[in-house]
Amino acid sequence: MGKPDAEGHGPADGLPGLPPEWGRIVVPDDASALADEAAQLRRELRRATGDHTRQLTLPLLVLVVALLTTMAGLVAVAWPRTSRGTDRPTPAPYTPHATVAGRALPALDLVDAGQAPVPLRGLLPAMIILVDGCPCPERIAEATTAAPPGVTVITVAGGRAIATAPPGGRGVRALADPAGGLRSFLGQPVRSDTLTALLVDRAGTVTRVLPDLGTVDSYRNDLIALAG
16 A cells, blocks of 8 residues: 555555555544544535525525515506496586676677577676577576576577577567687586576676576565666
8 A cells, every 4th residue: 555556657655556645644433433523524514505595595585575566566557446336526616717707798799589680788788698509498487587687698599590589578689699708707517417607797897797697586686676
């Protein structure tokens, strides 16, 4: 043991055929002499394995959290939403431009049943009722009855169709507004089943706007003031 090979290679001592850089290798007769080196080697292997496991644990944990977050978002988007009821929200009542009251009525020319032009300011003082949303003959008859002498009740239809005045109406003029100038002046849309009225004094100033013409009691005093 420890002799060179036939060609003269190998160390004089130690095991043959091993690289020279390994140095001298001594094999003890009793294997228990290697117990300390074996225990140290096992400790080093366990420490290396633990470090490797910790290095893999953190990226895996981040990946799992990201996957769970993504899946939760997809479920929230795709999950059918529970209906809170079939009731639709009630729209807020329309409020006309506050600046209309106190402004001067434009010099508009409307048309009568024969399509002849009629200057609107030539019929003042007047209660002008827009009937393009509702004919409502009962309301018009009430206004006509409540109007004092000298105050004209004017019904204004959209387009060129003339609304029929109430039977026996005193001081009623039925006109049409083909250009829509009066409705544009009010700045509000047509609403079905609704009458809109303006009260204009003899100087041409709008004294009040009634976006939804109600009972006579709500505007009787305004009619009396127009006749003064």
